[in-house]
Structure formats: C-alpha cells, structure tokens
Amino acid sequence: LVMRGNLQLVDPDEALRDLGIKEHNLRFTSTLCIDEAGPAQKLTEKIYMLCKNHMTDQQTQIGSDGSISVSDVMVTTSGEDDDPKSVLVTWSHQDEELGSMLMNILRSELPIVTD
Amino acid sequence: QPLNPEDKLAKPFKPRTYIYGTINCKTFVDLLAKQGISDVKLEETEEKAIIELPNDDILIQVENGSTHIMCGGDESVRVKIRDALLQCLQKL
Numbered sequence: 001l002v003m004r005g006n007l008q009l010v011d012p013d014e015a016l017r018d019l020g021i022k023e024h025n026l027r028f029t030s031t032l033c034i035d036e037a038g039p040a041q042k043l044t045e046k047i048y049m050l051c052k053n054h055m056t057d058q059q060t061q062i063g064s065d066g067s068i069s070v071s072d073v074m075v076t077t078s079g080e081d082d083d084p085k086s087v088l089v090t091w092s093h094q095d096e097e098l099g100s101m102l103m104n105i106l107r108s109e110l111p112i113v114t115d
Numbered sequence: 116q117p118l119n120p121e122d123k124l125a126k127p128f129k130p131r132t133y134i135y136g137t138i139n140c141k142t143f144v145d146l147l148a149k150q151g152i153s154d155v156k157l158e159e160t161e162e163k164a165i166i167e168l169p170n171d172d173i174l175i176q177v178e179n180g181s182t183h184i185m186c187g188g189d190e191s192v193r194v195k196i197r198d199a200l201l202q203c204l205q206k207l
Contacts, residue, residue, distance in 0.1 A: 016135075016207075024135050024136060024138075024182065024204055025181035025182070026134060026184075027182070027183045028183075029185045029186070030186055030188055031187055094131055096197075103188065
C-alpha cells in the first residue's frame with residue numbers, strides 16, 4: 001500500500017479497509033457418506049489418525065464436541081451405531097488447498113457409500 | 116550467518132488471494148450452464164439467494180458478502196461450481 005509517497009507494509013485487513021473492500025467469505029461443506037457400523041466416535045478416531053498420519057505439517061486436534069480440526073478445516077462425524085455415518089468437511093476458500101487435499105485422503109481411505 | 120534450526124523449520128510464506136465483490140446470480144447460473152450444469156433452481160430475494168442443483172444434490176447460499184456451497188463428496192462438481200463462482204468475483 002503506497003501512502004503519501006511512502007511505501008508502507010500494513011496488515012492485509014487494514015489494507016482492505018483502506019481500499020473500502022470487504023473480503024467475500026466463501027465456504028464449502030462437503031458431506032461424505034461412509035459405510036461403517038459402530039459408534040461415530042470410532043470413525044472420528046480413525047479419521048483423526050488418518051489426518052495425523054497424512055498431514056504431518058498441520059495442527060490436528062479433536063475438540064470436546066468430537067469435531068476434528070486440521071488447522072482451520074473442520075471435520076465432524078455423525079450417525080447411529082448401526083447406520084452409515086455422515087462426515088462433514090468444512091473449509092473456507094483461503095484453505096482450499098488443505099480442504100481439497102483432506103477430501104481426497106478421506107475419499108481414498110474410507111469406504112464411501114455411492115448411490 | 117547460518118540459519119538457526121527454528122528458522123529452517125519455518126513454513127515458506129504463501130501469498131494468498133483476497134476475493135471480493137457481489138455475485139450476480141444470473142451470471143453465475145449462466146457460467147454453470149457453460150460448465151455443463153444446467154439443472155439449476157434459483158430463488159432470489161433482496162437479502163439472499165438459494166441456488167439448488169437437484170441432480171447433484173448441491174445447495175448454494177448466496178448472501179451479501181458470503182457464499183456457502185454445500186455438496187456431496189464429488190470433488191469434480193464442487194470444483195466446477197467454485198471456478199464459476201470465482202469468475203463472478205474480483206481478486207486482489
């Protein structure tokens with residue numbers, strides 16, 4: 001951002017504000033249906049280990065509500081014990097590379113239910 | 116001077132793109148059609164728009180300043196929608 005003839009480094013959010021621009025918040029939620037019986041928690045733990053093993057350079061954690069965060073990408077699992085499970089992966093456009101990579105890992109490593 | 120071990124481990128800086136602007140839903144639907152996605156239902160109000168793609172089981176919520184794309188696990192369709200949407204926005 002050039003101000004009064006001087007080149008200044010400023011925080012991106014501040015620079016956008018100066019330009020009168022509001023960033024568009026683009027989010028994705030992709031749902032995978034997984035053919036796996038048993039408690040949802042078991043699948044959560046399996047996904048957690050997949051994330052830990054495949055994405056070693058990312059911070060991966062399980063929250064108290066059972067959701068997994070891989071940096072800023074969120075993964076939640078739900079479903080009754082005897083039913084297939086739903087896995088929701090949510091990320092924003094700025095995490096596109098990570099979200100897309102995680103989707104590919106889950107699709108290749110988990111038993112996906114196809115219509 | 117040699118780099119200290121912590122600096123060697125630091126992640127490389129990745130510049131990111133900032134997207135902004137307002138989505139014209141009719142332009143967006145036309146762009147989807149060009150990508151081969153033509154089964155589209157558009158419901159528009161003053162505050163927001165809901166775009167449904169029943170064949171692909173996809174729902175897109177467009178509001179002022181934000182868009183949420185909810186879809187199944189088919190990455191190829193999601194990427195087509197993403198690219199059409201990005202064409203409707205400006206970038207920095």
